[in-house]
Amino acid sequence: MVKARAPTSRFAPGDRVRVAARPVVGHCRTPWYLRGKAGVVAEVQGTFRNPEQLAYFKPGLPAQVLYKVRFKQGDIWGRYAGPVGDNLEADIYEHWLEPLK
Amino acid sequence: MHDHDDHDDDHGHAHGHAPPQKDHDTGPVGAYEVLEEAVRSLLIEKGVLTAQEIAAQVDLMDSRSPALGAKVVARAWVDPAFKKRLIKDTRAALAELGIDIGTLAEFRTVENTPNVHNVIVCTLCSCYPKMLLGVPPAWYKALAYRSRTVTDPRGVLAEFGVELPKDVEVRVHDSTADLRYIVLPMRPKGTRGWSEQELTALVTRDSMIGTAIPVAPSRPKARKSSKAA
Numbered sequence: 524m525v526k527a528r529a530p531t532s533r534f535a536p537g538d539r540v541r542v543a544a545r546p547v548v549g550h551c552r553t554p555w556y557l558r559g560k561a562g563v564v565a566e567v568q569g570t571f572r573n574p575e576q577l578a579y580f581k582p583g584l585p586a587q588v589l590y591k592v593r594f595k596q597g598d599i600w601g602r603y604a605g606p607v608g609d610n611l612e613a614d615i616y617e618h619w620l621e622p623l624k
Numbered sequence: 625m626h627d628h629d630d631h632d633d634d635h636g637h638a639h640g641h642a643p644p645q646k647d648h649d650t651g652p653v654g655a656y657e658v659l660e661e662a663v664r665s666l667l668i669e670k671g672v673l674t675a676q677e678i679a680a681q682v683d684l685m686d687s688r689s690p691a692l693g694a695k696v697v698a699r700a701w702v703d704p705a706f707k708k709r710l711i712k713d714t715r716a717a718l719a720e721l722g723i724d725i726g727t728l729a730e731f732r733t734v735e736n737t738p739n740v741h742n743v744i745v746c747t748l749c750s751c752y753p754k755m756l757l758g759v760p761p762a763w764y765k766a767l768a769y770r771s772r773t774v775t776d777p778r779g780v781l782a783e784f785g786v787e788l789p790k791d792v793e794v795r796v797h798d799s800t801a802d803l804r805y806i807v808l809p810m811r812p813k814g815t816r817g818w819s820e821q822e823l824t825a826l827v828t829r830d831s832m833i834g835t836a837i838p839v840a841p842s843r844p845k846a847r848k849s850s851k852a853a
Contacts, residue, residue, distance in 0.1 A: 552748060552800050552801045553800070554747050554748060554798065554800055556747070556774065568730075568732075568801075568802075568803060569730065569802075571801065571802045574801065574802075589801055589802060589803075596777075596796075599774075600775060603775075604776060604778070604779070605776075605777070605778045605790075605794060606790045606791075608790075608791070608793045609777070609778075609793055609794045609795070609796075610793060610794075610795050610796070611774060611795070611796040611797075611798060612795060612796070612797050612798070613797075613798040613800045614798075614799070614800050614801035614802070614803055615800070615801075616801065
């Protein structure tokens, strides 16, 4: 974890968010299957250097706040076979999240 | 799912005195082996790493195994205050037990409850809590596990022998970033009064990934005597 003081986090637990649907070239930790999907912030995980830059030997600054985002399985897959209560959680960096009312 | 069965079908030598154990390096050298050796010697030549540092890291990784994780889980089962600390700050709680998880990744502990069953996957590559569980099983890195665990977790769990009622939430954790996850399974029924050490033996690697549920043998006494016999 980056030792420097964490920047203010844009989102708080309970906030509804959407993962940006933009394409990206190169290393990226935001999985394809979650792009454009809506979820809820479950936890603020801390602040980490941006892996999209670290992968290319850049400093990865400014560091990004990382969130644990909870998605309903039914919101990710059109035809999820399990019960509606099943969820998936993934760690998504702030610059990939958009507020959702 | 199966581990790869890597026995070469080398029926070339008809003269019946093959050594009892084949040397590991008698086959053709693979592309990744060549790449690894090239990178390693470059790193050493350029002074980025020393051969001793590489050997020390290999030793460190070899010292990690599911036994370490089992110790942690058993402690959490017998010590509720430790369990609380483990969930709140996994790094610090592990340090209490003398387990240093290094600086490469942060750790999180997710607790199974009667209402929630957690399962860990990494769809992007194969991130795994190596500093606690050692080297991951081959299936954890397989495309089938990585893709199907997010699309059909209950189907995958059923193949591992874990069938959960519909009112239990299956919660998949895709380790996409800087955090590594470990599942804290529920303490099996019928283990009241068991010692921490006895409990440790029930904690399997898969139960800490979420693809298994620890169970107590129905008659622990019988189990012990059969072992002694």
